[in-house]
Amino acid sequence: MQRLTVWFQQHIRNGTLSPALDLLLIPFALMYGMGTRTRSTLYRFGVLETRSLNCPVISVGNLTVGGTGKTPVVIALANWLTKQGKRVGVISRGYGRDDENQIVLVSDEHQVLVDAHVAGDEPMLIATRCPGVPVIVGADRYVAGMELCHRFSCDVLLLDDAFQHLALQRNANLLLVDAESGFGNGCLLPRGPLREPVGGITRATTLIATRASSISHDVISQLATFAEEGIPIATSRFVLTGFVNLQTGELVAKDTMHGTVCVVFCGIANPESFSTLLEDAGMPVQQLLSFPDHWRYSAEDLQTIWDSTEGCAPKTVITTEKDAVKIRQHVPESLEVFAARIELEWIDGQKAVERHLMHVVHAGNVS
Numbered sequence: 001m002q003r004l005t006v007w008f009q010q011h012i013r014n015g016t017l018s019p020a021l022d023l024l025l026i027p028f029a030l031m032y033g034m035g036t037r038t039r040s041t042l043y044r045f046g047v048l049e050t051r052s053l054n055c056p057v058i059s060v061g062n063l064t065v066g067g068t069g070k071t072p073v074v075i076a077l078a079n080w081l082t083k084q085g086k087r088v089g090v091i092s093r094g095y096g097r098d099d100e101n102q103i104v105l106v107s108d109e110h111q112v113l114v115d116a117h118v119a120g121d122e123p124m125l126i127a128t129r130c131p132g133v134p135v136i137v138g139a140d141r142y143v144a145g146m147e148l149c150h151r152f153s154c155d156v157l158l159l160d161d162a163f164q165h166l167a168l169q170r171n172a173n174l175l176l177v178d179a180e181s182g183f184g185n186g187c188l189l190p191r192g193p194l195r196e197p198v199g200g201i202t203r204a205t206t207l208i209a210t211r212a213s214s215i216s217h218d219v220i221s222q223l224a225t226f227a228e229e230g231i232p233i234a235t236s237r238f239v240l241t242g243f244v245n246l247q248t249g250e251l252v253a254k255d256t257m258h259g260t261v262c263v264v265f266c267g268i269a270n271p272e273s274f275s276t277l278l279e280d281a282g283m284p285v286q287q288l289l290s291f292p293d294h295w296r297y298s299a300e301d302l303q304t305i306w307d308s309t310e311g312c313a314p315k316t317v318i319t320t321e322k323d324a325v326k327i328r329q330h331v332p333e334s335l336e337v338f339a340a341r342i343e344l345e346w347i348d349g350q351k352a353v354e355r356h357l358m359h360v361v362h363a364g365n366v367s
Helices: 002-014 019-044 070-083 121-129 141-152 198-203 217-226 271-280 299-307 321-330 350-363
Strands: 057-062 088-092 104-107 135-137 156-160 172-178 206-210 233-245 251-253 262-266 285-290 316-320 336-348
Touching: 057 070, 057 350, 070 088, 070 121, 070 156, 070 172, 070 336, 070 350, 088 121, 088 141, 104 121, 121 135, 121 156, 121 321, 135 141, 141 156, 172 198, 172 350, 198 217, 206 217, 206 350, 233 271, 233 350, 262 271, 262 321, 271 285, 271 336, 299 321, 316 321, 321 336
Parallel strands: 057 156, 057 172, 088 135, 088 156, 172 206, 206 233, 262 285, 262 316, 316 336
Antiparallel strands: 104 135, 233 251, 233 336
């Protein structure tokens, strides 16, 4: 079942389903599309309530299922806004945690308060990488946001993975688009990777193309045709900046790992891009073990991973920081296990995005 889930996720994202399966999924995609359009219409005409918080809200999201790099973008924006002297809070749904309906404060201004099972892997990573920034998880983002505003007097809230969360008003809608895969085959779930029709892009107040190291001007022009005229459009990529030793917590420079043969495992939406990033950094990947996004690793899973290092000298295992927050306490002393540190790097449009964000933080005009 696990292998089937990974296979299906990859083929949906890449738009490479077989013709027979594609035909079979058409009715389901049509029903899904009717549901999303109906829901959007009900919010637009006020049948479903949209609530607002008493501080500016910046949403970071996408139109497709996973893999656009929302978490590194949220981390970068949270730390940047903090450096501008703003009191920042982060709200997330917290997928894959024990109780996804419970509202949980993951971190306050001083420390991380819970583990990944309670918080979810992505909120846990955000809390770890953004010291001093309170992070909260909850299915009801409005109630969670009220809690952050009340307890920490936030100047601005970052709403993680919430482009489709129409129940909460926001002051800025940052839409991420993977420059490598775009909108896949352009079809809705489950036939394709789209969470909603491409027309939803008109709600964006900023477009950010990620993984755009080789992006062409044609891709940017295509995005501009969908979006509202005049909104900031930026390009960015994710760069490998180092490795965190999971036993010692030490951050190791990436150059010192050059030439190291490794076993790679991850439970993310786009495992091939992670493996390629390591290969491009000069680290031959002996084996890539892929798990479904937000996967909870069992003792058997981890033993399979550790056993896969046979033939590596030294025995080196690389994973993502998102996965590392879930397995850090289970690393055997006989292995070198590292989490790759990935950070956002702007290519073009950074200043325009920052001006837009500072404007909405100061003005607080809901879009």
